[in-house]
Amino acid sequence: MTASASGFVDPPVPAWQRRWRDLRNRLLANGTFQDLAARFPPTRFVARREARALFDLCAGFVYSQTLAACVELDLFAQLAKGAETVEHLAARGRLAPAALLRLARAGAALRLLETDGARVALGPLGAALLANPGIAAMVRHHALLYRDLADPVGLLRGETNATLAGFWPYEGGDAPRADAYSQLMAASQPMIAAGILAAWKFRRHRRILDVGGGDGRFLEAVAARAPALALMLFDLPDVAALARARFARAGLAGRAAAWGGDMRVDRLPEGADIATLVRVLHDHDDDDAMAILRNVRACLQPGATLLIAEPLAAAAGAAPVGDAYFGFYLLAMGRGRPRRAAELAAMAERAGFIGARQIATPQPLLTGLIAARAG
Numbered sequence: 001m002t003a004s005a006s007g008f009v010d011p012p013v014p015a016w017q018r019r020w021r022d023l024r025n026r027l028l029a030n031g032t033f034q035d036l037a038a039r040f041p042p043t044r045f046v047a048r049r050e051a052r053a054l055f056d057l058c059a060g061f062v063y064s065q066t067l068a069a070c071v072e073l074d075l076f077a078q079l080a081k082g083a084e085t086v087e088h089l090a091a092r093g094r095l096a097p098a099a100l101l102r103l104a105r106a107g108a109a110l111r112l113l114e115t116d117g118a119r120v121a122l123g124p125l126g127a128a129l130l131a132n133p134g135i136a137a138m139v140r141h142h143a144l145l146y147r148d149l150a151d152p153v154g155l156l157r158g159e160t161n162a163t164l165a166g167f168w169p170y171e172g173g174d175a176p177r178a179d180a181y182s183q184l185m186a187a188s189q190p191m192i193a194a195g196i197l198a199a200w201k202f203r204r205h206r207r208i209l210d211v212g213g214g215d216g217r218f219l220e221a222v223a224a225r226a227p228a229l230a231l232m233l234f235d236l237p238d239v240a241a242l243a244r245a246r247f248a249r250a251g252l253a254g255r256a257a258a259w260g261g262d263m264r265v266d267r268l269p270e271g272a273d274i275a276t277l278v279r280v281l282h283d284h285d286d287d288d289a290m291a292i293l294r295n296v297r298a299c300l301q302p303g304a305t306l307l308i309a310e311p312l313a314a315a316a317g318a319a320p321v322g323d324a325y326f327g328f329y330l331l332a333m334g335r336g337r338p339r340r341a342a343e344l345a346a347m348a349e350r351a352g353f354i355g356a357r358q359i360a361t362p363q364p365l366l367t368g369l370i371a372a373r374a375g
């Protein structure tokens with residue numbers, strides 16, 4: 001592994017791969033080669049696939065906004081029970097029928113919807129979205145992210161006053177905003193919890209401490225799977241108060257407790273045999289992430305388990321999610337970075353954990369999982 005000036009760690013590229021990359025790039029950047037490849041039957045398929053991939057990158061924002069329009073008009077929920085006529089959907093959305101049909105055709109091209117021109121039904125991706133209401137919440141939330149990304153170079157230069165940073169006011173205490181971001185996290189948490197619960201058996205533990213546990217949505221899901229487990233949560237004071245309210249509503253007050261404070265410096269509650277950091281470390285720059293890991297280690301007995309769950313950089317089959325999506329998301333948020341599994345494992349070991357290893361999850365696109373033991 002080699003560390004660059006920015007602190008990012010990349011495996012070295014072998015010399016033969018660098019030579020092949022240079023040759024490939026010289027060919028691909030040559031217009032005559034492209035013309036020939038597009039006409040020559042054996043390479044035509046690849047040429048079309050690459051052109052389509054590049055077009056999709058050019059048009060990605062338009063596709064995202066097609067999805068945003070469907071979500072804003074609540075089309076997926078309206079179609080949950082079956083197809084509806086273009087006229088009916090147009091009237092509900094206060095659109096001209098021709099405008100609704102334009103959206104339906106765009107949605108059909110993106111597999112979100114299906115239409116025969118008179119009626120509109122869910123497409124396979126629209127149907128999948130219905131099962132995960134957190135996706136629609138994220139699509140709505142992206143209005144903030146895309147505003148900040150209107151000038152991506154300005155954002156990279158640190159010249160943009162990013163609105164997303166104001167959505168996540170970790171410093172300073174702001175109860176209404178903590179409520180807003182905790183609602184967004186709670187809406188998307190079931191997708192994350194499902195992956196973690198499929199990959200790790202919580203029944204074998206006695207007491208869990210969820211650090212940066214938000215409003216307790218993750219612990220509520222764990223509690224249903226492990227009925228004997230005692231539940232502890234630590235988060236900023238305004239958020240810990242939301243967790244207490246959720247535990248009371250869910251009838252968990254007898255087995256759950258929440259503490260408020262700063263997880264980087266304040267003493268964490270002791271006695272857990274498993275501590276979890278779910279979508280927490282990537283929000284923080286390296287010094288703070290190390291402070292959190294050391295603080296978690298300090299509250300655990302040797303042998304206790306640490307689970308880190310977050311989208312990983314360079315995840316097999318999901319590389320753009322970590323490095324492109326979360327790379328820019330966290331830049332707009334003003335701190336943190338996506339990390340590779342090996343980086344997180346090395347950081348956990350520097351903080352006093354041993355045996356750090358990656359655990360497979362059913363949807364690496366949504367969350368990666370690292371397990372380690374307190375040394």
Ligand SMILES: CC(C)=CCC/C(C)=C/CC/C(C)=C/C=C/C(C)=C/C=C/C=C(C)/C=C/C=C(C)/C=C/C=C(C)/C=C/CC(C)(C)O
Binds near residue numbers: 188333
């Ligand atoms: C039935 C027939 C005929 C065939 C079946 C064929 C078959 C088996 C098909 C598979 C169907 C299937 C199981 C589909 C499943 C689809 C799923 C699970 C889709 C899930 C999609 C999830 C998405 C799009 C998630 C998006 C999440 C986002 C954008 C999350 C953003 C998170 C943010 C911004 C977090 C911020 C936290 C912070 C601040 C960084 O810490």
Ligand SMILES: C[S@@+](CC[C@H](N)C(=O)[O-])C[C@H]1O[C@@H](n2cnc3c(N)ncnc32)[C@H](O)[C@@H]1O
Binds near residue numbers: 185186189215283
């Ligand atoms: C992205 S959210 C994840 C919440 C939850 N784990 C989930 O996955 O839904 C990060 C959480 O860390 C909390 N947090 C951020 N900085 C903190 C700090 N210094 N001390 C305690 N909690 C903090 C936030 O309040 C928030 O609830």
